[in-house]
Each structure stands twice: as C-alpha cells, then as structure tokens.
Amino acid sequence: MHPSVAQTPGAQAHVAEDRHIALICAKGGLDECYPALILANAARASGIEASIFFTFFGLDVITESKVDHLHVNLAGNPSSPVPTVVAGLPGMERLASTLMLQRMKQLDLPSAREMITMLSGAGCKLYACELAMKMFGLTETDLLPEVDGVLTAEDFYEVTVGAQIVFT
C-alpha cells in the first residue's frame, strides 16, 4: 500500500482500483472448498473484485442438493489427526464431518450455503464449469440461484482478463 495513500484520511486506503482475484474451486470437501470462499469474501470486503469458478467436485458447493451435505474425509491426508487405516472405516467420514461442523458453529463460521449467499450479495461472480456439469449430468436448474453463469475454460479466461487466478 502506498504510504501517501494510507496516510491521507480521505483516501480509499485499500487497494488499486482495478485489482481482480479469480479463484478456482475444484474440490468439494467441507475443508477443501472453504479457502476459495473465504478468500473471495475477504477480497470483496477489501474492495477487490472477485470471481469463483467451480469445477469438478467444487460443483457440489453450488449444487442445490449437495451444498448442505458437504463432507470431510481425513483418509489419505498426511495432516490428518487420524491415521488413514482408521479414517477409512465406515462412519468415520460422517463423524469427522459432524465434528468439523460443530467446531464451525462454535466459531460462528457461516455454512457453505450462507457463504455463497454472502458472496453473491457482495458482488462476487460465481461460475460453474460447463464440462464438469456435463460429466455429472447437471443442468442449470440443479444449481443455486446465486450462480451467475455456466462457462467453459475459455470463457473463464475471457471474463478474468487482468485478474490474478488462484487455484484452490
């Protein structure tokens, strides 16, 4: 941040006018989708333009029937507090998801659905990947109403000219 801009009380002491962050959300785990959502929200709260491109399992976050049922699976995750052989047992995925949701509630973190609503209200653009929709047999009516459009990868590049693209 330029010091003269920051010190002037009347300045919009945030960021350059034309900064744009484009995030790609490719994973649908409860723990895996939040980075994109939180980064986009923080960008908007800082006055930076933001868009999110949901692809492959990231589509779960914007699918009406799946957004309230995101799971976390700790199997195969080297950072997991639980060894893989235990994390893979039946019921462990549901247990881990329940615990994570409880923790999120204690911290008053918004649910994925609420994040999508907030992001849309904040002016973040939300796009679905056309190829992934075909792979999963989804149509626009299966998506949340906040989604702004279905794009191919080329379309995504067109709408994010000049943006910093972040893959999560």
Next chain:
Amino acid sequence: MNAPSDVSARLDRVETQLGELLAVTRGLADQQAAARRTRDELLADAMPVLTGLSDAAVQRFADLEARGVPDLGRAGLRVAERVAQGTSVEDVDALADSVVAILDTVRALTQPEVLALAQEAGHVIEEADEAAPAGVVGLVRASRDVNVQKGLGILVAVLRHVGRASRVLDKKAQAVHRDGPSAGPPTRRTAPPLQVGARPARPTPPQAAPPAAFAEVGDPRFDRQGFLVDPQGWTEALAEAIAHDLHLNPYTEAHRAVVAAARADWQDRGQSPNVRRLSAVTALEVQDLYALFPKAPGRTVARIAGIPKPAGCI
C-alpha cells in the same frame, strides 16, 4: 349617308360571320353527339361486366350467410363489446407491458411437440372412464413401464421448475415487502457473461462536488490506514466529515443508522463488526450494505464510526 355598297359589304360580312357561327355551332353539336355516342357505347359494353360483378357479390354473400359467417361476425362484435366493458385502459397498458412475455409463452405452448403432447393428454382425459383405477400395487407395477417412467421424469422436471420459480418469487416478494420495490435477491442470469475485460457496474454515489479535505496527510488523529486512533474522540460531525471525504454523497439516514449500529456493536462486544455481523445487527442484506458503502463496507463503516478496523477472515 351610307352608300349601298357599304351596306352590302356589311351585310356580306354579317353573312360570313353567321356562316362561321353556324359552322361552329354545328361542330359543337357534332361533338356533343359524338360524346353521347361514346358514353352510350361505354355503358353498353360495361353493363354486362357490372351485372356479372354484382351477381357474383350477391352470390358470395349468400354463401357466407348460409355458412354462418355474418352471424359469427355479429357474435364477434358482441364479444368485443363485452371485452371493452370489462377492461380498462390500465389493463390494456399492463397487457402492453407484458405482451412480449405473453407472445413468448404462446410461442412456447404452440410448438408442435407441446401441442402433440397436449393432444395426447387430452385424448386420455376424454377416455378417462376407460382407465382402470390403480392402487399402490398398481402404481409400482405401472412404474416398471418405460413410458410411465418417462412421464414421471417429465412431471418431476415440471415440478422442479415450478418450485424453483416459486421460491425465487417468494424471495423477491419478501425483499420488496421489507425494503421497497428497488431491492431484491440476486436472480440467475441465463446467458454466459462473455464481455472481454468488462467489469461489473458498481453503484456509484452521485458526483457532488467533494468538500475540501478536512485533515492533512499525517493528521495524528488517524493511523496509516485512515482509522481513528482514539475511538473516544469520535463525534457525529467527524463521522459526517469522514464520510464526505470518502466520497459518500449523500450521507443519508440509512448510512447514519448503519454507522450507529456498528459503533453500538463495538461498544457491546469490544470488537468491530465485519460485514456479516453488520448484516445481522442492522437486518440489512449483504448486497444492501455493499450498495450503501461500495467497496469494502466493513472497513468503510469502521472508519466513519471511528472504531478499529474489523479483524477476521469472514
């Protein structure tokens, strides 16, 4: 005294003139006769044609009368009269506003496939008394038929679309009820946004002439990011000055209410509210906050309210 030769010369002249007059008169009479002859001939030629035409017209009308078309015309006039009595100018205006949507709907409904399906459905309902009643077992048996499965799929798709449209309308109605006609939840845009390099329009405040800056660079009241160092030194006037300096014109009651709520929440909880918390304490939607305070509402409100910058990621 006139000589006889003068008189005879004059008489000769008169005679000549009379002769010319006679010739002219004769010529006129001939012309009249010729014109009358032409008219008569024309009439004589045209008469059969005119007779034929009028016969054909009478015949045609008699046919139509036999087929009931004039009766239909009269009935149509009566319907038009009743419609005119029952509708007002406002109704017609409203119709004009929606005429494109109506035409689209009519076009969609009169597609050949849709009409064929509707006809099939109509036939079945006509022959409804031939259909056997089906209980639960009958339903299960019927669902094994591929045609029934396809029909069920169509019904589910219709239900999904109608339910979804209804939920969107409910949300809009709630927003209108709470906030007035201009607010509303985000609606889906159906076309992909392929504007290269375009940026979405942001709500910009009206461009009133900004007042002169009320503080210099390096003013000790503010930190490097423009937040008030000592929140206790805040006043309403200072808030308004900061708002004007941030180009928030006009600074309305709505802005003041949000700033007051933010300051009150900071005093209660000891931490500045972020956008989500502001939305909760002011009962405004996130998009309304972004409309009031474009570009980083959480930070902007904190600066105006003289409270610290909100912390946290959400």
